[in-house]
Amino acid sequence: AQSVTQLDSQVPVFEEAPVELRCNYSSSVSVYLFWYVQYPNQGLQLLLKYLSGSTLVKGINGFEAEFNKSQTSFHLRKPSVHISDTAEYFCATLYAGGTSYGKLTFGQGTILTVHP
């Protein structure tokens, strides 16, 4: 079974400040890791993903995340946030050994609010 824990339900930050959204996962098998963003009243958009290879992955809108296998973490970072980054962010896992029909397991979400 897989589970995903996002350690902060809300993260307030000032514009141009750095931010880190934390995600830990638990799985007895290899998983792929994702971050999705949901803007108000919109669907989910993929920010970035880790499948294999380099543990530092870069995504859209200046976000990056680092896969840490020993700590089973996949924290999302951005060095300087903008007002437009205000949204809810979801960390998710997908079983790496199964078919491509796999289901995503999501964390509880982190609301990032960027203040001017």
Place this chain on the structure above:
Amino acid sequence: DTAVSQTPKYLVTQMGNDKSIKCEQNLGHDTMYWYKQDSKKFLKIMFSYNNKELIINETVPNRFSPKSPDKAHLNLHINSLELGDSAVYFCASAPTGSTYNEQFFGPGTRLTVL
């Protein structure tokens, strides 16, 4: 140009009614999904279809019945609606291939049961 579309966007109905939510994708994908996002924003898979065949069926009440008339459509029919069914329902699709294929999400349907 919409990749994954859902109708309606908002649905308000009374307890006990039967309603359907439609999903269509124009990406040529073979696999489609329904996810439920509850009031606490927790997202969970409900169903998955591949080439019109049910692949994933999580622990969902029998009142929920997905129907896939063709690869591009996956509709969700809900019988005897209950207050607890109020949520945002997201449809997603993904291509079929090896290893991993990205899931593309629709805009969601906000269902409110009164």
